[in-house]
Amino acid sequence: MFKRAQNKFYSTSANLLKTPLHEAHVEFGGKMVPYAGFEMPVLYKDQSHIESHNWVRSKAGLFDVSHMLQHTIQGPQARALLEKITPIDLGSLGVNQLSLSVLLNNEGGVIDDCIITKHGDNDYYMVTNAGCREKDVKFIKDELTAFDVNHSTFEGTLLAVQGPQAAELLQKFTTEDLSKVYFGESRYLDLKTGGATTRIHLARSGYTGEDGFELSIPSGTPAEQAEALSFFKVLINEYPDIAKPIGLAARDSLRLEAGMCLYGHELTEEITPIQASLAWLIPKSRRADGGFNGSSKILGQLADKSSVTHRRIGVKSKGPSPRDGNKIFNAEGKEIGYITSGSPSPTLGGNVAQAYIDKSAKIGSGIKIEIRGKLRDGEVAKLPFVPSKFYKG
Amino acid sequence: MFRTLLRTSPLVARPSARLFSTSRAVFNSTSHKLNKDSHVYKYLQEGPSTIKYTAEHEWLAIFKDDSAFVGITTYASEALGDVTFVELPEVGDKVEVGDTIGSVESVKSASEIYSPVAGEVVAINDVLESEPQLINTDPIGNGWIAQIKLSDPAAIESSEELLSAEEYENSLSEN
DSSP: OOOOOOSSOBBBBHHHHHTTHHHHHTTTTTEEETTTTEEEEEEEETTHHHHHHHHHHHHHEEEEEESEEEEEESTTHHHHHHHSSSSOOOTOOTTTTEEEEEETTSSEEEEEEEEEEEEEEEEEEEEOOGGHHHHHHHHHHHGGGGSSEEEEEOOOEEEEEEEETTHHHHHTTOSSGGGGGOOTBEEEEEEEEEEEEEEEEEOOOOSSSSSSSEEOOOOHHHHHHHHHHHHHHHHHHHHHEEEEOOOOOHHHHHHHHTOOBBBBBBOOOTOOOOTOOGGSOOOHHTTTTOOOOTHHHHHHHHOGGGOOOOEEEEEESSSSOOOEEEEEEEESOOOOOOEEEEEOOTTTEEEEEEEETTTTTTTTOEEEEEEETEEEEEEEEOSSOOOHHHHHH | TTTTTBOOOOOTEEEEEEEEHHGGGGTTTTTOOTTTTTTTGGSSSTOSSEEEEEETTTEEEEOOOOEEEEOOOOOHHHHSSSSEEEEEOTTTTTETTTEEEEEESSOEEEEEESSSSOOEEEOTTHHHHHTTTTTHHOTTTTTTOEEEEEOOOHHHHOOOOBOHHHHHHHHHHOO
């Protein structure tokens, strides 16, 4: 019942895959780097990292996220499968609504984070991380043997349009009233791409903390790829005061400020969603009966808060930036945690970081971070650092 | 300085070499000349006696008083992007070849700066504490990092690690 979509992307000499927008990245001066098996833009010429970051916070940034893996999960037991491998409650999710969730192993650890969209009671669309592609596919394949489900993966153009002017920009290309599509909702709609009209999937969501959209544009044929490429170029060439392409570098600093997790850093197979301060991913309706992977451990942690000693939390500092792996100490010199991501904050100044720290360290308390062999002052801070501006009507 | 690039951002999963090789396109033969209007050039009236480079993208301006100014090259500065913070050594620090004398940070990464020479730090460019972007705007000049009094001036000429401008340029095109 499992089929793996044919990979339609071309391979480079270094065996790196190219997305359908690759040609445009090169044309716009993208500095291309290997990332999760793809050659992706990290920065573009004439835009520094900080300029790219600030552009997204003030205008509209275009992110090629076609390297992420898209899944279709359909069939009479599609819901049952998803509610076993994640703690989501699909009964409370309406048609054309989406939610963040996590693929869980039997110990409650996070195999990957994912966005699940409901298109019908037996019809779901899921997006997972590029870097987890192999293990996610194997995990789902193993799990679905017990279910009457059709699972397939596909690659297409996945384009995130993020920033306060994202809606204004995209509205120029569709007759669908985007003011009626709220955060966490999706639509199939006709988009004026290049020369034609293309039926696409649009979700109001993102990974920057700004209002924005993620567009799934079919790219299975050369003609479809050409339309997607043309649309991307038109956005940039015809609306240069609103739209710029943005690379991986700013994507990371934006999500960090927005307090969002990056798999492999804040989330791993050894960390449960409760430790990751993501208890909200387990809705009330799933807390009584469990039934999802690792539910006994996760529900146990919810029932006995003292069983979880560390939590994901923010850190602020000045001077050299905390980076992944730096140790954290309290004022008495006791080791109390570690940094998982950190960088200077273009929006706020100073440094921001995410960390796992002993719960006894309260927000506002002073800590020491060991950076290049020296202890530096920092402070426990709440997440997110930059408030989210999701469009909720 | 990029020999052990520290903690490149996860997202950019250690692309350092690739990142630099793509930025080579912007490199040109005049971009690693010492800025003649800078404090470094004017340190002694006649200017520096020699300029050297390392494969780790540091430059060294050596003066007749056996002191040398150290900084990072234009190539390194462009590869780093917007510099947000520079950690400087302290005046009086004694350093051996290869010792860390500070670090240069951008939003996405932190890179150590290694001393290409042995000696004692006699001055630091503390302007970088308030204006770290000088590393981007004038890396081989007012973006200097430290001045080191050489403990073994004769080692400069015999060193195989210190490259002439031409050798450095060749090392870039080989990468």
